Amino acid sequence: MTHDHDLVLRPTTAQTEAALNPPPGRTGGDLVVETLAGLGATTVFGLPGQHALGMFDALRRSKLQYVGLRVENNAGFAADAYGRITGEAAPLLLSTGPGALMSLAALQEAAAASAPVLAIGSQVPAAGLGGGRHGYLHELRDQRASFRDVVKSVHTVRTASQIPSAVAAAWESALTAPHGPVWVEIPQDVLLAETSLPVVTAMDATPEDLPPRPELTALAAHLLANAERPAIIAGGGVVRADASGKLLALAERIGAPVVTTFGGKGAFPWEHPLSLQSWLEDRHTTEFLEDADVLLVVGSGLGELSSNYHTFAPRGRIVQIEADLGKLESNHPALGIHADARLALSALLETVPARHDDTAAERVRTVLDKVRARIEGQDLTLERQVLAAVREALPDDAPSFWDMTILAYWAWSAFDARRPNTMHSAQGAGGLGYGFPAALGAAAADPTRPVLAVSGDGGAMYSIAELATARQYGLNVTWLIVDDGGYGILREYMTDAFGEATGTELARPDFVALAGSFGVPAVTTTRESLAADLAxxxxxxxxxxxxxPAVLKMFAPTHL
Structure with missing residues (x-):
């Protein structure tokens, strides 16, 4: 009798011959790119540096497409977007010390948004590892420590033979729910040293599933089926898990209104009769959710923005489905189900009976009418016109990437994403400079669709250098820059809090002329011509x- 664990895959004669006679001139860098290709990678992002040259030299011997950006943080944002769009781990190649540290803000955003980024950085020569001060260029006392608080996992290589396993382990970590960024570091001398190891072929790094416990989904199904006023909050975990179809089926089966968080934009059809849309910064929405006797929270930790700045005080029972164990019941007591959103929703659909509620759609309309009346009662015509123009110009399936700017704050609540996984912003970590380099990563992932980036003039200055990247690779990205002469949202915050703003007013370039100097077509538009110019x-x-050129205002907050 043969058991599965007795089976050994024996190499063919050709495989043995190839292993015994690897091509000459290969280095540790080749092992990196061969492993990435064996795992299924096709595109890598990054920026070369002295210690990392072994990896970059190996790229010319591989079939991997390289997209090089001008700043490491922007390369990280591009990889983040590539991971979000494709659902694949996005390799990010970096150098030691300053180059590595420049990526941290981007990796923080990837962690907050559950974007699978596989960052591979160089290190000082192996003899210098261990926390000493050897005087190497770029040396940090403990480079790993700089990343450990940001990424999901850290992997250090000390010999060439460790490279394939370390990269594969990191790949699996990045793609295990919840997705996220990981860090691998390899010493310079290991990357440069010639190797006689066989060429890396296919690698198996399949992430483990994260299924729900059946007794918990059974209880959740019972609670939802017997609820009088169920409601659903759908977060970014629904989008990351490709679970929008499951969410729609469940909401319709139990007649539950659905609100999507800012990270979950597009997870539920905007115009559906059960859609509360995304007005989470509105007290009417908050009160509706507080009144639910059973609230199903899927793929959200109910953090600051999703809880209307922690004013949300639910009175009913919460069922929370969350792949990130650290977010499970972190803000509110709940029936916590640690699981991938798609698997958990599938389990609920298998067990929950249909529930009919003729009042749900009417209650949703009542809330949205109150929200609409509140917005219409403020002097916000310009803001609504600008957002409507963007929606009119943008094809339904075209991805958009929004920087931390007033128009993005509007879009979180008021923009109809129309498709899952098409609207992305930096609201996870809240750093500036995300929109344009992220859009470049999305364009590299899918060159067949146009991509929109939206920035303010302050955020745009973080990534102006990437106009050269966009031109060099011919990436199909249109960049909308709303020029209000400074950090507009901070100007509002400071004026409201202190009566006047400090440090928010900015000298800025002629963006049209500057784009032209990079060979990028540019135009100045108006509110009336915006839709046509964008299209x-x-x-x-x-x-x-x-x-x-426009000074936009935020709608009045209702969380106070």
Missing amino acids: NSLAAPGPSVVVL
């Missing part, structure tokens, strides 16, 4: 810039 730019191949 024309999005339809044209290659990068483009549209500048809208």
